[in-house]
Amino acid sequence: MQCIFIGVGEAFDERHPNTSLLARAGGAGMLLDCGFTAAAAYFRHAPEPDSLRAVYISHFHGDHFCGLPYLLARFKEEGRTRPLAVIGRRDIQGKVERLLKLSYRSVLETPSFRLDFHEAGSETALDVAGFRLRFAPSAHSQPCLAVRVEADGASLFYSGDGRPTAETLALAQSAGLVAHEAYHLDRDVPGHGTVDGALDFARQADAQAVALVHIERGLRRNGRERILNRMERAGDLRALLPVSGDTVDIP
Ligand SMILES: [Zn+2]
Numbered sequence: 629m630q631c632i633f634i635g636v637g638e639a640f641d642e643r644h645p646n647t648s649l650l651a652r653a654g655g656a657g658m659l660l661d662c663g664f665t666a667a668a669a670y671f672r673h674a675p676e677p678d679s680l681r682a683v684y685i686s687h688f689h690g691d692h693f694c695g696l697p698y699l700l701a702r703f704k705e706e707g708r709t710r711p712l713a714v715i716g717r718r719d720i721q722g723k724v725e726r727l728l729k730l731s732y733r734s735v736l737e738t739p740s741f742r743l744d745f746h747e748a749g750s751e752t753a754l755d756v757a758g759f760r761l762r763f764a765p766s767a768h769s770q771p772c773l774a775v776r777v778e779a780d781g782a783s784l785f786y787s788g789d790g791r792p793t794a795e796t797l798a799l800a801q802s803a804g805l806v807a808h809e810a811y812h813l814d815r816d817v818p819g820h821g822t823v824d825g826a827l828d829f830a831r832q833a834d835a836q837a838v839a840l841v842h843i844e845r846g847l848r849r850n851g852r853e854r855i856l857n858r859m860e861r862a863g864d865l866r867a868l869l870p871v872s873g874d875t876v877d878i879p
């Protein structure tokens with residue numbers, strides 16, 4: 629399995645598209661989150677945009693969800709016919725349909741391709757397009773589900789937004805790659821993770837590598853050295869600070 633970092637930014641970073649990951653296996657793609665600035669970056673960095681088979685939405689903040697009108701309307705405009713699975717928390721279908729009604733009604737009213745909705749929950753395991761998905765709640769300002777994606781014997785954990793919980797730690801066990809939000813450096817503030825916390829989390833999960841994403845824009849701009857210092861102290865753990873377009877092969 630391959631992971632392409634479509635975006636690595638937080639909500640309002642003007643330089644880095646919203647955090648969004650593309651998992652690829654067996655010629656199929658699964659997009660993890662699609663925020664308002666991630667959708668354009670998807671078409672910039674996805675090797676074969678039309679090979680996308682599914683989109684997972686971790687929660688309904690705009691920087692994770694509001695790129696869907698762009699993505700779906702562009703697919704329709706380009707004549708897509710292959711169905712697309714859309715996976716997310718309770719009421720994913722209702723929320724996506726409301727968003728489309730307000731923006732591009734024609735995607736719903738005269739569709740060129742079918743949307744297949746799947747509701748995710750902590751007790752759910754889903755098999756979609758050759759990927760197995762499982763979920764666990766993080767600690768964020770609105771309910772958010774971290775996800776574990778498995779294909780070809782490889783595993784990718786993505787936190788979505790929020791601090792780690794016992795459930796997300798269990799979900800991330802022995803993952804080939806943990807992509808964790810690290811909004812703050814070390815300030816323990818409710819609702820978001822930290823660089824230190826993400827490194828500790830990956831170590832505790834016995835992951836093979838960790839990628840830090842969704843870093844607060846001021847910290848990313850002015851605190852790069854401090855972040856790299858923390859990463860150097862991660863010991864045997866492979867720690868990455870990816871940018872848009874970076875690709876990681878997950879063993
Ligand atoms: Zn966010």
Ligand SMILES: [Zn+2]
Nearest residue numbers: 687689768789
């Ligand atoms: Zn959020």
